[in-house]
Amino acid sequence: MTRKITIASQKGGVGKTAVTINLAYSLRRLGKKVLIVDGDPQGGVATACRLKNLNSKGLVQVLNGEQSLVDVIVPLDGDDLAVIGTGIAAPEDIVFFEEQALARKLGPLFEGDLSAYDFVLFDAPVGVGAVTRELFSISDSFIQVLNCRAGTVITLAKLLNLYIWIRNNFNPELKIEGILFNMLNSSSVIENKIVKQLKSRLPAKLFFDTSIPFADVFEVASIKALPLEKLKAGHRVARDFMTLAVEVDTRKHQFVGDLLVGDDSDFTPMAEAQDEDSSRATLQHRDDIKDALQELCESGGFYGAVVADEMGFPLADYHSPIGVDALATCSSLLGEALVKAGSIIEMSEVNNLIMDINGEDKLVLHRFSMLEEGYVLVAVCPQDVDAIGEIGLAAARIVNSLS
Numbered sequence: 434m435t436r437k438i439t440i441a442s443q444k445g446g447v448g449k450t451a452v453t454i455n456l457a458y459s460l461r462r463l464g465k466k467v468l469i470v471d472g473d474p475q476g477g478v479a480t481a482c483r484l485k486n487l488n489s490k491g492l493v494q495v496l497n498g499e500q501s502l503v504d505v506i507v508p509l510d511g512d513d514l515a516v517i518g519t520g521i522a523a524p525e526d527i528v529f530f531e532e533q534a535l536a537r538k539l540g541p542l543f544e545g546d547l548s549a550y551d552f553v554l555f556d557a558p559v560g561v562g563a564v565t566r567e568l569f570s571i572s573d574s575f576i577q578v579l580n581c582r583a584g585t586v587i588t589l590a591k592l593l594n595l596y597i598w599i600r601n602n603f604n605p606e607l608k609i610e611g612i613l614f615n616m617l618n619s620s621s622v623i624e625n626k627i628v629k630q631l632k633s634r635l636p637a638k639l640f641f642d643t644s645i646p647f648a649d650v651f652e653v654a655s656i657k658a659l660p661l662e663k664l665k666a667g668h669r670v671a672r673d674f675m676t677l678a679v680e681v682d683t684r685k686h687q688f689v690g691d692l693l694v695g696d697d698s699d700f701t702p703m704a705e706a707q708d709e710d711s712s713r714a715t716l717q718h719r720d721d722i723k724d725a726l727q728e729l730c731e732s733g734g735f736y737g738a739v740v741a742d743e744m745g746f747p748l749a750d751y752h753s754p755i756g757v758d759a760l761a762t763c764s765s766l767l768g769e770a771l772v773k774a775g776s777i778i779e780m781s782e783v784n785n786l787i788m789d790i791n792g793e794d795k796l797v798l799h800r801f802s803m804l805e806e807g808y809v810l811v812a813v814c815p816q817d818v819d820a821i822g823e824i825g826l827a828a829a830r831i832v833n834s835l836s
Contacts, residue, residue: 435547438610438681439472439568439575441557443592447580448615450477451651453556455671458660459678461514465551468506469516470543472568473558474527479518482509483658491520495542496533502542515550534563540571561595569596570603574610576681579631581617581624589631610684613677614644616651634746643677646670719749725830726751729812733823736794738812740831754813785821795820801828 440453450473457467471478471491479491494500506515521527533539547553555568557575569575577592600607612635618624632640650667654660661667661674726738730751737752786798790813797820799810810828814820 435550435553436574437543437547437553437555437572439555439557439565439572440578441565441568441575441592442559442578443561443588444582445559447578448645448651449559449578450481450556451655452576452578452613452615452645453478453554454481455661455674456678456681457514457552457554458662459671459674460552460682461510462662462675463678463682465682466513466549467515468547468550468553469509469514470553470555471516471518472539472555472564474519474521474530474564475558476519476521478516478556481655481658482516489518489520489522491518492539492542493520493522493526493530495520496538497529502545531563534567537567537570539564539567543571561591565595566599566603569599569607572604572607574608576610577612578615579612580615581621581627609639610681611641612639613641616647617644618647630742630746641677641680643673643680645673645677721834722749722831723751725827725834726810726812728830729823729827733814733827734818735812735814735820735823738810738824738827740808740810742806742808748808785824787820789816792816797821797824799824799828801832803832 440449440456442449453469457469460467469478469482490500490505492505495502495505502517505517505520507517508515519526519530521530530539543553555572557565557568575596577589579589596607596609612631614628617628648667648670650661650664650670654664654667657664661671722740726740726749729735729738736754737750739750739753740748742748784800788796788798790796793816794813795816795818797812797814799821801808801810810824810831812820812824
């Protein structure tokens with residue numbers, strides 16, 4: 434049976450297209466027949482496969498009735514590996530392509546007979562727009578590609594929220610194939626910490642055992658428009674893609690992602706699925722944090738507050754007047770600013786930041802540590818509130834109750 438998998442990411446620059454192409458070549462080496470579909474208006478797959486040298490027609494021409502889907506399939510290295518490009522040649526083609534996706538006309542192109550292939554890999558555009566929605570709607574599963582950068586990790590919930598929405602409204606059978614760490618620098622303390630934090634937040638089944646290391650050969654492969662297996666310097670990383678291909682082939686949708694199905698604005702169920710030996714007591718005691726935030730707001734005169742970890746994952750909130758995700762993301766950025774400020778003025782304990790919002794209200798950020806990890810409490814209150822004292826007491830209460 435043909436398996437349709439979308440390769441997706443909510444952020445650019447994570448190597449999504451490289452994953453799509455090299456995974457396809459590796460699956461082909463396992464004896465599978467693979468079709469790559471370029472769903473990205475930027476045409477990353479087309480460029481990487483030198484598709485315009487072979488056929489300039491693609492999905493745009495199928496959508497406007499000029500071609501059939503079969504007519505725009507281009508073989509790569511024999512009949513076991515093929516590709517379909519977007520067919521975008523002009524700016525108006527991009528507009529047309531996205532309009533067709535909004536009208537839900539892209540997905541039905543792939544509801545026909547694709548039994549000639551064992552795998553169809555869709556390279557989705559960056560973000561959570563209409564094209565990604567369409568590809569999710571007709572896929573069996575998706576692979577979430579991440580690099581270990583704060584900006585990528587902070588916005589992870591956006592793609593997972595889209596997944597929940599698609600399951601609830603369009604494709605109840607959509608599964609999470611897995612989260613893949615790509616371009617991972619294993620010697621980086623920060624990246625290893627991000628990996629550790631993510632794996633303590635989310636169910637273990639979500640992550641592939643395989644990760645793809647950072648390597649300069651990716652740039653060489655991009656310039657030469659070749660898969661890694663065809664470059665001598667790329668053989669080591671190509672082996673990692675072979676391991677990933679075996680893992681994809683043998684997973685067979687063992688994890689359907691039901692742990693993530695629920696309120697698509699609340700990702701706390703993910704925390705409940707973490708490993709029992711996780712040291713993150715804060716996630717197991719969200720009610721205690723919320724109680725502290727409630728007391729802060731009701732007795733201290735704050736409008737609302739959020740506690741987030743140093744990567745910007747919200748742990749608990751109470752009546753936040755600003756979107757929880759937005760405020761938690763802000764906490765990560767401002768927390769980094771505090772660390773830099775502390776180094777500049779040679780004071781390690783720079784823990785508070787106050788920002789004027791509109792002349793009447795202010796945003797207050799307090800950084801604190803618990804269980805050898807860093808956290809941030811962000812709150813919004815009127816200008817005349819003694820914010821530093823109240824917010825410090827709330828943080829102390831959280832630490833005392835959970836430590």
